[in-house]
Amino acid sequence: MGGMQDLLEGHEPHEFRQRFKTLFILVTVALSILVIRLWYLQIIKGDELKQRSENNSVRLRKIKQLRGLIMDTNGYVLVDNRPSFDILFVPNRIKNIHDVVKKLNYLYAERAITFSTNLPSAKKVKRFVPAELEKNISREKLAIVETHALDLPGVAVEVNSVRQYLAGEMMAHVLGYTGEICQEELGKNTSDEYSIGDTIGKYGLDKYFDRYLKGKSGAKQVEVNVRGQEIKVIGKIEPVPGYNMVLTIDSYLQKIAWEAMKDRAGSVVVMDPRDGSILSMVSAPSFDPNLFSGGISFEDWEKLSSDPRHPMENRAISGQYPPGSTYKLIVAAAALEEGLITPETKFFCPGSFELGNRTYQCWQKKGHGWVNLHRAIVESCDVYFYNLGKLIGVDKLARYARGFGFGAVTGTDLPREKSGLIPTKEWKLTKFGEPWQMGETISVSIGQGFNSVTAIQLLNAYCALANGGTLWRPRIVKRIETGDGRPFKTFNPEKKSSLPISRKNIDILNYALWGVVNERGGTGYAARRAEADVCGKTGTAQVIGMPEDRKARRKKIIPSRLRDHALFVCFAPYKNPEIAVAVIVEHAGHGGTVAAPIAKKIIDAYFKLKVTTQVQGSGFIAF
Amino acid sequence: MKFDRRLFLNFDWTLLILVLLISSIGLLNIYSTGYSLADFKQSHLYIKQVQWIFIGLACMGVAFCIDYRLISGYAYIIYAFSLLLLIGVFLYGDAAHGSQRWIVIGGFSFQPSELVKLTMILALARYFDVHKTDKGYSLRELFVPFLIVVIPFLFILKQPDLGTALILVILFLSIVLFVGVEWKSLLCAAAGCVVLIPVGWHFLKDYQKERIVTFFSPEKDFLGSGYHIIQSIIAVGSGQILGKGFLKGTQTQLKFLPVQQTDFVFSVFSEEWGFLGGLILIIMFLILVLWCLKIGLHARDMVGTLISFGITMLIFWEVFINIGMVLGMLPVVGIPLPFLSYGGSSIVVLLTGIGLLMSISMRRFILRP
Structure with a gap:
């Protein structure tokens, strides 16, 4: 009888009897105290507190x-x-x-x-x-x-x-x-x-x-x-x-850029290549942010959100485009750095390039003849870069592209920045389950095909060329300060990485960029200033499918606007650059004719402003 | 397991009816707190509360069907499991209102800290049952019980949930004093506490310090917790003898009261039902607590006594501290009012506890097999 034995061992509940008795009393007393307090509040102080709640005086x-x-x-x-x-x-x-x-x-x-507004229903x-x-x-x-305040009781x-x-x-x-x-x-x-x-x-x-x-x-x-x-x-x-x-934005430059862009679609970004400060960022078409202050009306919201031109999208950081010929600099950098060519290596451009049974055109149908690297960049010869692309291969090219900051967000302090896309063999295999085609490398080497970049990435990459190899994190906020102007938090320029190419090669490329704008036959001649100090590169990004996508092209309903995107990236002056501009104009045609003049306007304004500021000691009032 | 017919004959109907009555009052009250709230979601809290009560009743059913001695045999495992949940919250929990207390399981969020209150009682009861002594426990013997409490205590304090942490300590002290401590040890422990209080103060969060400071001078902080106390007192006092009537409490409906569905339910109740309502409710709680104490007194064995004592003290202290706080007698610490405050974890755990009490009550005439 183990149970009986248990009962006899140790102390058992009945030993607690006395403690329980004490507890009965303690619990009763404790809860009685609560009742007394309740009595005090509700009966003794009741009237006074009722008054207070009724006047509802305190709010x-x-x-x-x-x-x-x-x-x-x-x-x-x-x-x-x-x-x-x-x-x-x-x-x-x-x-x-x-x-x-x-x-x-x-x-x-x-x-x-x-x-004006909808009434709240009586129920609500x-x-x-x-x-x-x-x-x-x-x-x-x-x-x-x-x-009429007196006639409108309850209205405040x-x-x-x-x-x-x-x-x-x-x-x-x-x-x-x-x-x-x-x-x-x-x-x-x-x-x-x-x-x-x-x-x-x-x-x-x-x-x-x-x-x-x-x-x-x-x-x-x-x-x-x-x-x-x-x-x-x-x-x-x-x-x-x-x-x-x-x-870091300069509202004067912003205004110039906006004026140039407001009737178009696209973006302009201006940056100081010395520290990555964004001097201006325009995305067009735009919207009026004041509509949102104090609640946007339903009609306005509908109109904005259903606009096919997407005015709410910040194209400067979220718009992804094929880089077109602006990408040739990256291809050139890779070829030089890998030692595959010297600046004097020449290729013959007959106006087209054969690979297997396919033909790839140069934009110049009659061909450029024998060209070296400098002339190839200046005249933007496609065939030259087809050859380079074939030499380098897509994966190595991708490594350099990443080194220039492509394929990853630049890290602006703005929401919804996109990373663009730098294709590799592995990427295509996982994405489509198909192996990479040599022909695709050819397209990629002139910035078409799967490649996509944002305006800010492009600008940042060229800024790195301009400043001798430093990739900055684009900076748009200089500092946060208290109401009386004391700095609270300062955002210093932030170096992200260095370009994976030597100073010597950077100088070769920059000289070619100078040639693009200032030499006869250069595609960026429209951005030339009298001071001959602008360096840049044009780009024309095809909107519709690539030649090798012919099948897809046939199936696709071709959009009404077939024109290419116009791109131009530049910096100035040639020695010690202090301003860099990227312009992307959607469906506008050739980069040299459309985008380059816009960039020139901004650079002109920048130097003009610099002179007036130095003379008058104060800036220009923008609005 | 054979089910004895006598179990049904001895079923504790009084306890069940008492608990159901108090829970129903709680439901009506929660309905009232949600009545005028503009927020659609919150005004349906009472429906959720009904769901929780049913879940709680199911747990209660399970708890009284199983022999509590069997449960007690697994006390440490159950305790360890609840600790794991608590640590789970610590690592992956869902934060709300600045503290991390919830675990979300299938759309229901649950506070393991509530569960720990019960499992800790089970573990302590088990310990003191196994280690019996005639002359009171020494400090060394109390080390394991101390660990049982201090581990969840620290995790809960970290969440931070001062109220629940406090309840754990108070429960521990109640149980230890109940089973008896050597005089020498008691004095040593008291001295230790006096030394540790300033250190503990250092570890409190700012808002917790603020609450304690506010308690001693509510007028100082008229916008923060002092405001809450003042508004709560106005609400209670303005109820007078008969109250303003159901759904008619202006303090409540105007949302002067803070967290009126949870910690401040009693001020809503007093405003609408007056002194009479408050008196009846407190008397019901008194009967409940005394009835539960009686179950402990008549329990068949030591474990039964200790478990029922622990659960009873949990109910008693929560009632006392919550109402005391609402009436401005105690500092504002987040402790729910049993069966009245909105909150699934609290009601499920309490009903499970009541189930254990029923189990102990109806098995009081049956010897161990």
Whole structure:
């Protein structure tokens, strides 16, 4: 009987009897204390506390903060805040929202203004919870509401601040836009940093640097009367405005670039090759970011999001294009560095190139004759590079392309940057399950085929050539500072890597780039300045399928616009370059004729500005 | 396992009815907290709570069907399992409101820290049952129990969840004092605590320090937790004798109260049902606690006594600390009100605990096989 034995061993429940008795008493006493406290609060202090709850005197109100400003490199304000007047309905005593709306409508109608927003349905209006009637009203409406305040019980005007983008669509893609925080964004930020009704950056720098720009809301505890009006402020915590941001963008250059691009589709990026600072970034077509401030209307949103030209896309970092002939420099670099050619190695260009039973054309049908590397770059001879491509092979070429920063994001502080594509044999095998064809190497060696790059990658690669071999991380924000201008965080130039080619070879290539613009027969002659100091390379990227894709081409419904993309990348001056420009114009034809003049305009403006700044000691006011 | 017919005859109907009554009051109350909230999602919390209660009742059923002695035999394994879950949360958990407490299983999120409360009681009961003594435990003998508590305690503190961590400590102290400690050891431990308190203060998070400071001077921080206490007191007091009526509490409906579905449910209840409602609810809790203590007193064996004592103390301390906090008598620490606060983990664990109590209650006349 093991059980019986257990019962006799050690101490058993009955030994706890005394302890249980004590516990009964302790528990009863403890809970009685709660009852006494409840009695004290509800019976003794009941009237007083009831009064307090009924007056509902104490309310916690949020004080919204101001978002930080964004300024260009010279301190000109690009983004600030402006007041927005919103009409609220506070259903306190007057419960019927429709009477109030009717009255408002009537007052509006007297001046022939219409009520703009959709009404909240009566069901949705909850007691004591303010309902938004109209946001961001005009001054005219504000005047009506203010003057008839007594006839409009329950209607209150609330002043909020909304974002104002002074540069408008000129810089929409860089600066971004803001809007009210949505459920999804709230879900992502479980910390108490954000709450319903907050403004949050949705795109561009306003999004990327939201944590610096947003600031911190304040709050006040106020005593209010039955109509919800403040009687007395009991306590207050001041809101903290967001930090200001100073960009590397020069709004003057930005304006020049925008003016040149605004009726086209494409992008322009301007950079200082000495440290990777972005001086200008334009993407066209664009949109007005001010539409989003204070809530975008449904029609506007529909229009923007369904526009086939995708105005919301930042083409400078998200637009991926075949690099066309601008890619020849990478091919040349690879061939030189691998020792496959010397600058004097010549190939004969009869106007076409045979591989197997296929023929690849040179853009110059009558051919370039015998050309060396320099002339091949200057005249952009395709056949020369077909030969180089065949010598190098696609995988080795890809290694150099990566060395120039292609195939990976450059790391700008802007959302949605794309990485482009540098094909390799292995990539094709995993992607399509087919082996690489020699013919594809031929296409790749003139920047067509699977190759795709972004404008910023292209520019960054050429900047590295310009500065003698350093790849910088493109920098668009110079520093973040406090409201009174004290620096809070400074973003120093950041070196990413060095080009995988020797200084000697870089000099050979740069001289060829100089020739492209300044020598007779150069494809970039349109960018030539009197000072003869621009170096660059043109490119024309085929939009439609490559020759070897003939089958695909037949199947494809050929788009209405068949014209090629025009590309031009350049830097100046030849010695110690300080500005580099990449221009991509979609469906515009030849790079030398369309893109090069745009780049020239910007470079001209840059040097003109430099002279005036030196003379007057101050910059140019852009707007 | 043979199922004894006497088990049904001895089924503890009083306990079941009492718990169901309190849970129903809780449901009505949660319905009220969600009533005026503009947020669609939250206003349906009571439906989720019903689901949780049913899950809890199922667990309760399982708990009272199995002989608690059998469960106690596996106490350490069950405890280790809950610890693993806790560590799982620590590594992969889902963060909400700035702390990492949840594990998501098939759409339901669960707090292992709630489960640990129960498994820790089981493990301690097992330990003290195996290591019996007549003259009170010495510090050395208390080392293992101390470990049983301190491991989950540290993980929970790290989450951070001060309330639950605190409950673990209080439960530990309650159980240790109940089983008896040598006087010498008790004095040593007390002295050690006095030394360790300033060190512990150093490890608290800022918001936790703030809460404790606020408790002693609520007017100082009128926007933060001080505001919560003041608003809670206004809500309770304004209920007066009979309350403002169901769904009519202005403090509640105007959302003056913080976390009103969880930690501050009692102020919602008092505002709408007044002193009378509050009194009845507290009396129901008192009956529940005394009834559960009685189960411990009449338990057949030592393990039964210890398990039921632990669970009873869990309920008692949570009720006492939560209501004390809502009434402004204790600092604001996140401790739910049993059966009333919204929260699946809490209700499932508590109902499982009640199931264990039922098991102990109905097996009190049966000898071990």
